[in-house]
Amino acid sequence: MQPAAVRGAPQWLRGLLSEEFFDACAAHPGERKNDKNHFCVDCAAALCRHCLPHEPAHDVLQIWKYASCFVVRVDDLRRFDCAGIQRACMQLHTVSDHEVVFLNERTARKRSASAENPCAACARPMPSGHDYCSLFCKVKHLGESEHGLRRALRVSRREAAATPETQSGKRRPASSSDAGPSCGGSLRKRGRKQPEPERAPFC
Secondary structure (H helix, E strand, O other), rough: OOOOOOOOOOHHHHHHHHHOOOEEEEOOOOOOOOOOEEEEEEOOOEEHHHHHHOOOOOOOOEEEEEEOOOEEOOOOOOOOOOOOEEEEEEEOOOOEEEEEOOOOOOOOOOOOOOOOOOOOOOOOOOOOOOEEOOOHHHHHHHHOOOOOOOOOOOOOHHHHHHHHHHHOOOEEEOOOHHOOOOOOHHHHHOOOOOOOOOOOOOO
16 A cells, blocks of 8 residues: 555545555445455545446446556556556456556565666666556656656546636636536445336326
8 A cells, every 4th residue: 555645646546546455345344245446536435346336427447456466457547647657467357368557666576776677766677668667656756757747647538528618718617517426325235226106097
């Protein structure tokens, strides 16, 4: 688990990097397989399988374990540019492999600033062609740079639609309807929807 205070990082990114995944979900303590292995980007909250189905408009990531580390699929992380981060090929399904990136700084190998290709943030030796060993290291390094994280962060289509620019060049504040539904209610177990009673035919 990495510290949440990453300079310039939005709330969802801080939550993703500080969450301890695969802990038991407090909302479903009596359910089987209630480990938190999903993360809602819009709510910055960790979810278990029983918290799903989630709000359909929200961006939910599935978290995996690889070499005892938390990883996420590159294709799923649509709001952050993963260029330069070391990737691993993980077989998530029986047919195809998927590229994943490590969420947190990896501590297993010895750091060396004199290594041929050290991580720009933690100096961990890496294969050539990569700048960072993990998502955390890229976020930390860019947060300390002049331009910050602006170039790496991507805005979702829903967020872009929620704050369109007016003719004067100023953005209007997003209303509650623009922001979409909250996920707070979806963390509780939902009951089945009761069918509406049929009206008796007129005589």
